[in-house]
Amino acid sequence: MLLFLAHPLYAAEDARIARGRDLAHDVYKGNCLACHRIPGDSKAITLATIGPPLIQMRERFPDRAALRSQIWDSTVRNAQTIMPPFGRHKVLTEEEIDLIVDYVYQY
Amino acid sequence: MGRTFGLTLLAGSMVIGCAFGAPADEPNEDRAALAAFFKDRFPDAPLDDYVYGALIANPGGREQYELIMEFPPFIGDIDVGKRIWDTPFRNGKRFADCFPSGGRGALAGYPYFDDKLGKVVTFENAINACLRANGETEYPYGERQPMGVLTAYARSLSDGSRMQVKVETPAALAHYEAGRELFFRRIGQLNASCAGCHVYNAGNIMRMEIISPVLGHATHWPIFRAGEELMTLQGRFKRCMEQMRAQPFGYNSDEWNDLEYYVSYLSNGLPLKAAVFRK
Numbered sequence: 001m002l003l004f005l006a007h008p009l010y011a012a013e014d015a016r017i018a019r020g021r022d023l024a025h026d027v028y029k030g031n032c033l034a035c036h037r038i039p040g041d042s043k044a045i046t047l048a049t050i051g052p053p054l055i056q057m058r059e060r061f062p063d064r065a066a067l068r069s070q071i072w073d074s075t076v077r078n079a080q081t082i083m084p085p086f087g088r089h090k091v092l093t094e095e096e097i098d099l100i101v102d103y104v105y106q107y
Numbered sequence: 108m109g110r111t112f113g114l115t116l117l118a119g120s121m122v123i124g125c126a127f128g129a130p131a132d133e134p135n136e137d138r139a140a141l142a143a144f145f146k147d148r149f150p151d152a153p154l155d156d157y158v159y160g161a162l163i164a165n166p167g168g169r170e171q172y173e174l175i176m177e178f179p180p181f182i183g184d185i186d187v188g189k190r191i192w193d194t195p196f197r198n199g200k201r202f203a204d205c206f207p208s209g210g211r212g213a214l215a216g217y218p219y220f221d222d223k224l225g226k227v228v229t230f231e232n233a234i235n236a237c238l239r240a241n242g243e244t245e246y247p248y249g250e251r252q253p254m255g256v257l258t259a260y261a262r263s264l265s266d267g268s269r270m271q272v273k274v275e276t277p278a279a280l281a282h283y284e285a286g287r288e289l290f291f292r293r294i295g296q297l298n299a300s301c302a303g304c305h306v307y308n309a310g311n312i313m314r315m316e317i318i319s320p321v322l323g324h325a326t327h328w329p330i331f332r333a334g335e336e337l338m339t340l341q342g343r344f345k346r347c348m349e350q351m352r353a354q355p356f357g358y359n360s361d362e363w364n365d366l367e368y369y370v371s372y373l374s375n376g377l378p379l380k381a382a383v384f385r386k
Contacts, residue, residue, distance in 0.1 A: 034314045049312045075298070082308060084297040091296055 013102075020103025023096050030092065030100050035083070040107040051083065057107050068101050134274045134283055138373050141306070145320050148310055157323030158377050160385065164310040164317045168386070175384045180334035181259075185382060188260030191253050196241040202261070205237035214265035214379055216272065218368045220279035227282050227364040230258060231339075248341070249358035255337045259329045262381030270326060270379060272372040286369025289362055290321075295353025301366075316386070325371035326378065330385040337382075340367055 024030040025044065032038070035050035061067035070077065072087030086092045092100070142154065152163050162169040179185075192202050192210075203209035217230040228236075231254060235245040246254040274283045290301045301321070304313070309320035328340040338346070341363050348355040356362040 046314050047312045048314055050308050080307070082299065082303040084299070089296050089298055 016099055016102045017106060020099035020101070023092070024100050024103050029096065030086070032100070032104075038104075038107060054104055054107050057105050061105075064101065064105060067105060068097060071097050071100060133280065134372050135375075137287070138375060141322055141373060144306070145309065145322050149320075154376070155378060157320060157374070158326045158380055160319035160323060160327070161317040163320065163323075168317075172384060175334065179331070179382075179384060181331040181337070181382060181384070184256045184331070184337060185260050185263060187252065188256035188258070191257045192260050196238075196243050198241055200241050202234065202237055202257075205233070205240065210261055210264045212265050212268040214262050214381075215268040215270055218364065218371055219273060220276065220282055220368065222276055222278055225278060226361070227368045229359070229364055229367055230261070231341075231359065232364075234258065234261070249339070249345075251337045255329055255339055258339070259337065259382040262328065262379065265379045266381065268379050270371065270374045270377050272368070272375055274368075274372060282365045283369055283372060285362075286365035286367070289366050290369055295348065295351035297351050297353075299351040301347065321370055321373055323374055323377055325367065325374045327380045327383045329382050331382055332385050334384050338385075340370075 021041070021043070024032040024038075027034070032054070033044055033046035033048060035048050037046055037048055037053040038044035039053055039055055057067065061070070070083075071092075073085035074081045074083040075085055084091055087094065087097055145152075145157070149163055156163050159169060159172070162172055195201050206213040214230060217233065218227045220226070221228045226232075231248055234254065234257065238245050246257070248254060274280055293300045293303075304318050305321040305324065308318050311318055325340060329337050329342070332338050341358050344363050344366060345355045345358075
């Protein structure tokens with residue numbers, strides 16, 4: 001079992017999630033915590049109430065691509081949203097969005 | 108109400124504007140609609156409490172505010188402002204001579220629209236007009252001293268007066284509407300608008316801070332952030348636009364003066380209070 005977890009493939013995935021977390025928490029990048037709580041992540045210190053808490057992400061977004069497009073430009077689904085269109089306005093690069101999706105999708 | 112509030116408001120105003128082609132009660136209807144919107148959100152808050160900004164949703168913070176305001180840490184700055192206000196110009200006159208009642212209660216009518224100038228006149232503009240009329244050099248806008256501390260003192264002379272900004276002519280209405288348009292406009296890399304936070308998310312928490320409602324926004328400037336950092340209303344516009352990652356328009360720009368006119372009008376009827384502590 002331990003050998004299984006130590007497999008390089010999983011280590012690489014952990015590294016991606018760690019990078020995604022850094023980007024998500026960075027106020028100059030994703031700054032997700034300005035608006036969302038992430039109860040599954042004890043390092044996500046915030047009292048935010050603006051957006052929904054990032055929980056049950058697989059239930060809310062069975063299609064991972066839908067979550068990605070929500071981050072890329074959430075005004076498509078909700079014209080009134082306050083969420084910045086991270087991809088359309090190039091707040092984040094395409095790769096940075098992928099990393100944040102990896103991080104968020106585990107909750 | 109709810110999420111379509113701004114669009115409804117704008118659409119409604121356009122209909123009124125087209126139907127009558129005159130100011131009518133459009134600004135007053137905007138103000139009443141906002142007051143009703145916030146009444147829904149903060150049902151227990153008396154209207155006058157909107158001058159406390161985000162503290163309306165934070166009773167503990169309000170208590171702390173009241174304690175700090177008993178001996179405000181910025182009282183020295185207000186004294187400096189008072190000295191500037193009281194120091195005679197070279198011709199022997201003073202700032203007090205430029206305003207009715209020596210400036211007492213004068214702030215309630217600012218900004219106003221000057222039809223001859225075709226411009227919104229802020230209190231800072233009136234200070235500079237006073238200097239000009241008396242052969243003195245105007246003060247730069249957006250600086251802590253002299254303009255910031257001077258207006259902090261001068262506004263304290265209007266403490267308790269109720270805001271009564273007027274929009275009386277079609278030209279005035281056009282500038283009010285320009286301010287409103289900017290207030291609802293999405294701007295900058297983060298695609299945010301003033302309304303996005305200060306209408307739709309007022310009372311919500313952004314990371315660790317409660318967002319203030321626009322109602323009451325214009326009644327208490329300058330503020331002293333953390334008790335020491337003097338920030339004027341247009342200084343706050345600047346900070347907000349930087350946070351939205353937009354290019355700030357600049358102190359005394361037509362855009363910000365119109366915006367100040369609009370947000371000030373929305374606070375009509377609320378008591379002025381200057382200067383105040385904010386976190």
